[in-house]
Amino acid sequence: MxxxxxxxxxxxxxxxxxxxxxxxxxxxxxxxxxxxxxxxxxxxxxxxxxxxxxxxxxxxxxxxxxxxxxxxxxxxxxxxxxxxxxxxxxxxxxxxxxxxxxxxxxxxxxxxxxxxxxxxxxxxxxxxxxxxxxxxxxxxxxxxxxxxxxxxxxxxxxxxxxxxxxxxxxxxxxxxxxxxxxxxxxxxxxxxxxxxxxxxxxxxxxxxxxxxxxxxxxxxxxxxxxxxxxxxxxLERIEPGVRGTVDRLSEITGRVVVERGAVVENSILRGPIVIGADTKITSSYIGPFTSIGASCLVENAEIDYSIVLDGSSVHGVSRIAHSLIGRNVEVSRATGMPNTHELMVGDHSRIQVPA
Known part of the structure; x- marks a missing residue:
């Protein structure tokens, strides 16, 4: 056959x-x-x-x-x-x-x-x-x-x-x-x-x-x-395993995979989640049912029930949920412009922001 x-x-x-x-x-x-x-x-x-x-x-x-x-x-x-x-x-x-x-x-x-x-x-x-x-x-x-x-x-x-x-x-x-x-x-x-x-x-x-x-x-x-x-x-079926580096200030609960080369500092990881190879998570919260791809950077951010693809960065943003973030995307907090959202969005995208 x-x-x-x-x-x-x-x-x-x-x-x-x-x-x-x-x-x-x-x-x-x-x-x-x-x-x-x-x-x-x-x-x-x-x-x-x-x-x-x-x-x-x-x-x-x-x-x-x-x-x-x-x-x-x-x-x-x-x-x-x-x-x-x-x-x-x-x-x-x-x-x-x-x-x-x-x-x-x-x-x-x-x-x-x-x-x-x-x-x-x-x-x-x-x-x-x-x-x-x-x-x-x-x-x-x-x-x-x-x-x-x-x-x-x-x-x-x-x-x-x-x-x-x-x-x-x-x-x-x-x-x-x-x-x-x-x-x-x-x-x-x-x-x-x-x-x-x-x-x-x-x-x-x-x-x-x-x-x-x-x-x-x-x-x-x-x-x-x-x-x-x-x-x-x-993610509910993954075998947990930490093959990267997690410092003593971080907290891991549930089924969590941290791939080789990944670094987790001063962060909370609530499984089930996967952190990809060579990704860095700093001073952040990664919630259940989230997968972060390889070579990403998440800093001072909160993410749950989401997928983040390879090479992307999320900085200073809370809280991202029910989202799919593509490859080599940069998500950050705007500074110096209160109540303003700065967006560069491609065709056929969907963005939801607070009123």
Whole structure:
């Protein structure tokens, strides 16, 4: 079995970060989201992986390389434009050959992995298996209606009146039968070849399409609140360890990771948190569910429930919460101008300040 990982797309919901970075490489607990998916694929016993890349191909290649760091053999498949998930299958035909494969969306975060899904598919005689999870608001997702034995009867994309609360997760397994389906369908109203249309084609032509319910936690990390929630889930499971330097004036409580080269002085760290390599924390409070990237500086500041990416500095600011701060960003307190906010903000940003 092979795997096809989708790492293209524009990541419009995470702008401005994704103007300069692939959405699949935004970190959760200081590790890119894409890495979690590649690790899950390897843990399922799959080593031959194709990665579909778009405008951010160079960045994805630099981050993943030939796949050997994950125990994988990676082939890159360029996609000229984001023309749909089924289009990714279409252009990967030569790589996939006549083997079954996992289709994995690289910006999806799934706790518990996919080993159970893969094992079930290998034992069964299915043409497609779709991963599902129960959600509170199914009208915002692709939704599946199931038969009595778990077979897929119908798929609907963001239905006004959902027939179930089972949302489609961004992980699928297909037999080679899907190649005929992706050739047969036509672009949707938004000009893309939809994978749900390919699955529907399989159902209409008598193929066996089955469901598999998610055992663990799942999120599509396309929005800020989803990134922060994934960060929280991972941090709750981290193994604490101080490999950097923490002075006697500092206080550590809970699950805290301080990476090599990091320095903590006269500060309070309330876990679960991760402090990246070569970062300096001085006279600050870092609260629960926060990850600070590598080579950052936090001084006389308070941060909690947030993600700070590599190379950024936060100085003299309290209190930052529910925030995602990009790479090489400087956040500081304005001086000499009471009741004034000085901002240099890029396109598609969101800023909240006190009234």
């Amino acid at each position: 092979k795997a096809l990982v989708l790492a293209g797309g524009k990541g419009t919901r995470l702008r401005p970060l994704t103007h300069t970075s692939a959405k699949q490489l935004v970190p959760v607990a200081n590790k890119p989201v894409l890495y979690y998916g590649l690790e899950a694929i390897r843990e399922a016993g799959i080593t031959d992986v194709g990665i579909v890349v778009g405008d951010t191909a160079a960045e994805v290649r630099a981050a993943v390389g030939d796949g050997s760091m994950f125990g994988l053999d990676v082939t890159y498949i360029p996609q000229e434009a984001p023309l749909g998930l089924a289009h990714c299958v279409l252009i990967a035909r030569e790589f996939l050959g006549d083997e079954p494969f996992v289709l994995y969306l690289g910006d999806n975060f799934l706790v518990g992995g996919i080993a159970g899904l893969v094992d079930t598919f290998r034992r069964a005689d299915y043409d497609a298996q779709i991963l599902l999870t129960r959600v509170a608001e199914p009208q915002f997702y692709g939704v599946a209606e199931l038969g009595p034995s778990g077979e897929i009867l119908r798929l609907e994309e963001k239905p006004e009146h959902p027939r179930s609360d089972l949302a489609i997760v961004g992980v699928y397994i297909f037999s080679p039968a899907v190649h005929e389906a992706v050739r047969a369908i036509t672009p949707s109203a938004r000009g893309e070849l939809e994978i749900t249309d390919a699955v529907t084609w399989l159902i209409d032509h008598g193929s066996r399409v089955h469901s598999h319910l998610v055992d663990g936690y799942w999120k599509d990390t396309g929005r800020l609140q989803d990134m922060l929630e994934c960060n929280r889930i991972v």
